[in-house]
Amino acid sequence: MGLRVGGMAGLVKRPEEELQRAIVSLLYYCRPRCLWWANTTQRGTRKRFEMAVLKAMGARPGVADLCFFNVGVIELKTARGRLSPAQEAFRDECFALGVNWALCRSIDEVLYALRAWGVTFAIEPVFT
8 A cells, every 4th residue: 555645646655654654543542641743844755945944943853753742752663664863863862861762663562662651541452
């Protein structure tokens, strides 16, 4: 399954985005008892002038995909995905400041990290 990117004629396969969409759907359904949001400023489809505007507004490269206020941050990667140097620097900065940071490659890993950080859910996710 591909994802249609605005303005592009063909389908672009983006497995990390598909993973993030599945996780976000689960988070909306199960409602973790914490404030969370997705970071969407780093997608590679932005034009140079758009990135300049975002940078001037405080966007920075390497920021994790999912942020859980007062809990931690999660970087999503596919099975073979690797961290960029900016993502490694952000991870190291999180660790230096005592912020929970996790690299997750599946929904199960996201749930494991959140539970390890003490997050509970309004509706407990169950996989059979």
